[in-house]
Amino acid sequence: MLGRIGRWIDERAHLSELWQSQMVDYKVPKNLTFPYAFGIMALVAFAIQVISGIFLTMYYQPNVHTAFDSANYTIMKEVPFMWLVRHVHAAGANFFLAVVYLHIFTGIYYNAYKKPRELTWIVGWVIYFVLLTTALTGYLLPWGQLSYWGMVVTAEIPTSIDSAPIIGKLKIGETISIWMKGGYEIGQITLGRFFGLHIWLLPLILLLLLSIHLYLVRAAGISNPEGIEIDKKKEGVPFHPYMTLKEGAYVMGYLAVFFFFVFFHMSHFLPADNYDPADPFKTPAHIAPEWYLLAYYTIFRSIPDKFLGFVAFNLTLVLLLLLPFLDFSPLKSARRRPLFLIMFIVFVISSMVLTVLGTMPPTPTNALLGLIFTATLFAFFLSLPIISLIEWGWYKARGGEKK
Amino acid sequence: MIKTVFFTGITLIFFYIIWIHNIFAHREKYEMPAQYAKIADDVKSYAKEGKQLFEQNCQACHSVRYDAVYISSVQANPKLQTLQEKYGKVLPRDVYEAVFYEDLMALKQSFGKVPPDLSTIYLVKGKEYLFNFTLEPQKVLPGTSMPAVMTGRPEETAKIIAYLKSVAEPSPEEKNKRMLMGVGTIAYLIVMGVLLWLWRGRILRKMGLH
Incomplete structure (x- = not known):
């Protein structure tokens, strides 16, 4: 019976043809490494956020008087199993961003942003930016002390434009800040x-961008760890079942780690200070943004001039966007580019150190360390054109396309 | 190979530091004698007694709204019951603060601020801080308006903490259930992952792709 219904639908919708052409006949390189699975993990994380978020909206009340109680009493105590949904959503947000960061670093390592994939990288960057906004807006919703004061600090950041020499007089920063807060x-x-942005507008934008990103991945083909474009007809393996089952097994492992945190280690994702209701008259001792923003925050904080700090951390984002154009070397993948590998390691270590520095109190030593690692972070971006020029030299000396 | 080990290593160290145990972040530590820590942790035996002690010593100023315990003057007010029939035992915060505004303002006049509700305080501060603070408020937080009600009564303080823990955290039975659920879920995912991997091996051998 079910089979007959299936055939009836298939005759009309041609789903099996679609499956055959898009999943089985679609060939991918055989040598894709483990980090290539971060993409599918990010997709799974997005699905988890959407599903758990739908259930949370049913009980959450976006009202300053009742938001805290609806999150911590109604959801955590009153309604059965909603504690699990909240744990999943809170841990899921952190895992989503962690996986997206790993995905970005993988893309940089294998030079997946190079021709013909520049557009995939640019759309991916927009996804990353929208994702940060989604995380930021969602963080305010529980209306705890960290939510409230974290947002107070974040909304202050644009005002640093106003300390600039000439454009400061226009008070653009203050306008942005007021616009963010609505008052x-x-x-x-x-x-x-x-609440409105977090529950429907930003997720819809994310969904749209995600579809474009996936389409572009298909259109340009998956990159190769060796940095050589393969002839897919000869060397490729069918996406299904070769990749689907491999990545399916990885996703199971990812979910196992995820649920370990959901059930046994929520103290970072639902931090103690946020169980204190928001109080505008009581400033908590340590205010820092969430970990995924800390690297930018440290860059902002370590530079003595407020306006320059603002420019510097925005410049990091812009340089990340311009990566495909900064790196114009004919070679692809850190496996074949020793100079690039060294600078990549510098980049990874500086972004990690900057993040950890953000969790520490702002002493003069930490500010100096922050400055040093900000410099090394920018060194990665600035070294790319130089490395590219050197590699063009090697490439020409070896006679072009030949390896 | 060495690159794989290096990148996996620093990634794991990084997430260990920011998600599990940040060795660099400054945290204030408070000590609590082991015998009292044991009482504060034993919700099953002491939470009930702790609630009575809370009513005698703390309820004049502090509420525990998530347990439907309100400050004494509110508890004596006949309006409370009418409201509870309408809104449920745990009153919405805006209703509570609006109807009993005068009671709360009377407390504000004597203490400079409305004493906080203690429903989630256990999760915010932890038992060690609560123990030290309740016994000697001025020593832990100089200038606080909290009176030293419990000074010299460490055992009773620990029992009150056990009560606050019972309100803030899920009950021991519930915790056991959640642990079983967690172990079950993780085991299921690992088994499924392994099965998927083995199945893939078989299919690929059939297809000659292995």
């Missing part, structure tokens, strides 16, 4: 607009 202080209007 001079964080209150009901802020919560309302953040």
